[in-house]
Amino acid sequence: MFKIALNAGHGINTPGKRCLKTIDKNETREWYLNQRICNKIQEKLKAYTGYELIRLDDTTGKTDISLKTRTDKANKFGADFYLAIHHNAGVGGKSGGGVISIVYKTVKEGTVTASWQKDLYDAVIKNTGLKGNRSVPLQKQDLHEVRESKMPAVLLECGFMDSKTDTPIILTEDFADKTAKAVVEVIVKKANLKLKNIPAREKPKTTQKPLNNTEKSNSEIANEVIRGLWGNGEERKVRLGSAGYNYSEIQSLVNSILSKKG
Ligand SMILES: [Zn+2]
Numbered sequence: 001m002f003k004i005a006l007n008a009g010h011g012i013n014t015p016g017k018r019c020l021k022t023i024d025k026n027e028t029r030e031w032y033l034n035q036r037i038c039n040k041i042q043e044k045l046k047a048y049t050g051y052e053l054i055r056l057d058d059t060t061g062k063t064d065i066s067l068k069t070r071t072d073k074a075n076k077f078g079a080d081f082y083l084a085i086h087h088n089a090g091v092g093g094k095s096g097g098g099v100i101s102i103v104y105k106t107v108k109e110g111t112v113t114a115s116w117q118k119d120l121y122d123a124v125i126k127n128t129g130l131k132g133n134r135s136v137p138l139q140k141q142d143l144h145e146v147r148e149s150k151m152p153a154v155l156l157e158c159g160f161m162d163s164k165t166d167t168p169i170i171l172t173e174d175f176a177d178k179t180a181k182a183v184v185e186v187i188v189k190k191a192n193l194k195l196k197n198i199p200a201r202e203k204p205k206t207t208q209k210p211l212n213n214t215e216k217s218n219s220e221i222a223n224e225v226i227r228g229l230w231g232n233g234e235e236r237k238v239r240l241g242s243a244g245y246n247y248s249e250i251q252s253l254v255n256s257i258l259s260k261k262g
Pocket residue numbers: 009010017030086087088
C-alpha cells in the first residue's frame with residue numbers, strides 16, 4: 001500500500017496569498033487554487049487501487065494548519081511521498097513565470113526525491129504547457145515541508161499569481177485539471193498503482209449488441225419491422241446491422257410474412 005500525504009498550501013484567509021488585483025480583480029486566494037488541484041488529484045486517484053492518501057490541510061480552508069502539524073502528521077502516517085501544492089508570486093505584475101518543483105537543499109541527483117521532482121515538473125509542463133521563463137525550474141530550498149518530512153517530498157509551485165502570463169491560465173478549471181492529471185500520472189507510474197476493476201453492474205451499457213449474440217429471434221425482429229419499430233429503407237438497414245442482425249435475412253423474412261398475409 002503506497003501512502004501519500006497531500007496538502008494544499010495556506011488557508012482562505014492567509015494574508016497576502018492571493019492573485020494580484022490588477023490582473024485578477026477577484027484577488028483569488030492561493031488556497032482556492034491549491035485545494036482545487038488537490039481535490040482533483042484525489043478524485044482522479046479514485047480510479048486506482050494500491051494507495052492510501054491523507055490530506056494535511058484543513059479542506060474547508062478555514063484554518064491555515066501550521067507547517068509543523070502538517071509534516072508531523074505525514075511522518076506519523078508513514079507516508080511514502082509528500083506533496084504540497086502551491087502557487088507562486090514574485091513576478092510583480094510582469095509577464096513570465098512558470099512552474100517550479102522544489103525539494104530540500106541537500107537532495108542529491110539520482111535519488112528517489114530528485115526523480116519525483118523532475119518527473120512531476122516534466123509531467124505538469126507536458127500537460128499544461130506552462131513552462132514560463134524561470135531559469136531554475138527544479139529548485140532546492142530550505143523550506144519546512146521538504147526539510148521536516150521524512151519521506152521524499154516535493155513542493156510544487158503551479159505558476160505565478162502576479163504574472164500577466166500565468167495568472168489568466170492558472171485561474172482556469174482546465175489548468176487545474178491538467179495539473180492534477182499530470183500529478184496522478186506520475187504517482188500511478190512511481191507507486192505502480194493499478195486501475196480498479198469495474199464491477200459488472202457498473203459496466204457502461206454498450207449501445208451496439210455484439211454480432212451473433214442477439215436476444216430476439218429473426219422472426220420476432222421481422223414482426224417488429226412490420227410494426228414499424230425499425231424504420232424504413234437505409235435507416236432500417238443501419239439500425240438492424242448495428243443491433244447485430246443480418247439485414248437481408250430479416251428483410252426476406254419480412255417479405256415472406258407479408259406475402260403470406262397478403
Ligand atoms: Zn504558497
